[in-house]
Amino acid sequence: MNKNILATKRPWNWKVFLVLVGLIIPAAFAVVPFSLHLIRAYGEAGAEGPGWVTIVTNALINGLLISCMGGLGLLISNRIGLGLPLIEGWLKREPGLPPFRNAVAIGWIAAVGFVAAILVLQNFVFGPPMQDMFQEIGYVVPDEAVTPPLYGFLAAISAGITEETIFRLFGLSLLAWLGSLVLKDSDGRPKLSVLWVANIILAVAFGAAHLSSAASLGWPINALVITRTVTLNTVGGIVLGWLFWTYGLETAMLSHFLGDVILYTLLPIVALQEGETARYIALGGVVFFCVLVLVWAWRILVKDRRGQPVLNERTVG
Numbered sequence: 001m002n003k004n005i006l007a008t009k010r011p012w013n014w015k016v017f018l019v020l021v022g023l024i025i026p027a028a029f030a031v032v033p034f035s036l037h038l039i040r041a042y043g044e045a046g047a048e049g050p051g052w053v054t055i056v057t058n059a060l061i062n063g064l065l066i067s068c069m070g071g072l073g074l075l076i077s078n079r080i081g082l083g084l085p086l087i088e089g090w091l092k093r094e095p096g097l098p099p100f101r102n103a104v105a106i107g108w109i110a111a112v113g114f115v116a117a118i119l120v121l122q123n124f125v126f127g128p129p130m131q132d133m134f135q136e137i138g139y140v141v142p143d144e145a146v147t148p149p150l151y152g153f154l155a156a157i158s159a160g161i162t163e164e165t166i167f168r169l170f171g172l173s174l175l176a177w178l179g180s181l182v183l184k185d186s187d188g189r190p191k192l193s194v195l196w197v198a199n200i201i202l203a204v205a206f207g208a209a210h211l212s213s214a215a216s217l218g219w220p221i222n223a224l225v226i227t228r229t230v231t232l233n234t235v236g237g238i239v240l241g242w243l244f245w246t247y248g249l250e251t252a253m254l255s256h257f258l259g260d261v262i263l264y265t266l267l268p269i270v271a272l273q274e275g276e277t278a279r280y281i282a283l284g285g286v287v288f289f290c291v292l293v294l295v296w297a298w299r300i301l302v303k304d305r306r307g308q309p310v311l312n313e314r315t316v317g
Contacts, residue, residue, distance in 0.1 A: 003246055006085050008188040010078040015091045017074055020084070020165070021067045027161035028063030029056075034147060034155035034264075041144040042217055066162050073169035076177045081189045083169075085248040102304055103247065105297035107254035110243055112294055114236040115262045121235070126228040133224060146271045152264030160257030163206070167237065168244040168252050171202045176245070195245050203237030204230060262290065 032055055039050075050058075077083040089097045133139075147155075172195075179194030190198075207230035214229050215221055236259060244252040266289070270282040 006081045006083050006088070006248075008079060008081040010083070012075065012078065013088065013091070016084055016087055017071055019087050019091070020070045020074070023161050024067050024070060024165060025060075025063040027158045028066065029059045029158075030154040031158035031162075032059055034151040034158075037144075037147055037151050038216060041142045062162075066165055069170040070165045073165065073171075073173050077169060077173040079188070080173065080177050080180055080184075081187070082173050082176065082245055083248065084250055086250045098304070101300060103251045103254055104258075105300040106247060107243070107251050108258050108293055108297045109301070110239050110255045111259035111262065112290055114239045115259045117235050118232050118263075121232055122228075126224075126232070129224055130228065133220075133222075137220065139218065146268050147264060149265045149268050149272075152268055153261060156257050156260030156264055159260050160253045160255075164240065164244070164249060164253045164256050167202050167206045167209075168241060169249050171205065172198050172241055172244060175201060195241075199238060199241035199245075203234045203241055206237035207231065207233035209233075262286075266290075 036055070074083065086097065086100070086103060134141075175198035176190040176195055179198055180188065180190040183191040183194050185191065210229050210233045211221060211226065214225050219225050236256070240252045240256055243255055266286045270279055270286055273279045273282045
């Protein structure tokens with residue numbers, strides 16, 4: 001897929017901001033069923049959960065706060081050649097825009113890559129000591145722990161939009177802009193070393209932000225849980241940051257969404273099957289589906305590269 005090289009010092013674009021807000025506000029509400037399920041599954045028996053007024057108010061406040069962060073992120077990213085190239089190009093009716101399927105293709109390949117790494121680390125590195133810890137403290141995973149796949153799908157939409165706005169559009173852009181005050185090229189873009197340092201810092205912050213989720217599951221926040229949570233989420237965060245500055249925020253959002261679909265929609269389908277044989281069949285179906293889409297994505301990108309024989313870049317703005 002062509003790299004989307006945005007111009008630096010671009011003017012503020014209200015249309016781009018409104019499209020972003022139009023994505024963020026519904027996404028802030030999409031996670032509600034997932035969150036309520038976790039509260040019911042891991043909350044104390046008989047404890048009264050939050051009322052609908054509280055739920056709606058919190059979702060709206062979160063959506064508005066993230067929208068403000070998105071607006072600041074747009075201001076900053078416009079200065080240093082980052083942003084939302086597909087949406088900007090679409091709004092300007094620019095010719096030569098890469099097909100949306102290309103963003104889906106690269107997003108899927110990246111998602112399968114970081115999800116595979118997360119699953120290997122979870123099952124073979126952190127899984128055994130976590131099980132030992134659970135046995136030692138007498139922690140029992142509730143029967144209702146597996147989230148319904150539809151709730152997981154909605155949560156994937158929410159995370160892909162809101163978390164990428166916070167950590168990539170706002171956070172990474174801010175650190176990259178600060179770094180560009182010291183190291184930048186002739187166009188005012190941050191040096192690659194600046195982008196990587198900013199990316200790693202934000203990926204670790206992204207991982208640390210998920211410690212609240214571990215606490216909500218009743219896990220003790222000790223060295224093992226901190227290391228596991230930060231490491232697993234940092235892996236994905238690094239990939240998503242690279243996608244952001246290489247292809248744009250839209251591709252990072254798509255990859256985040258697709259990765260979470262694997263983790264919170266497809267794998268729960270396997271876990272919810274009754275009987276070992278049924279679970280193996282379902283797992284085989286999930287693997288086959290992932291590989292099939294992976295082959296499709298690879299063919300799309302190979303075809304796209306063959307159609308761009310000179311430079312694998314496209315300037316927008």
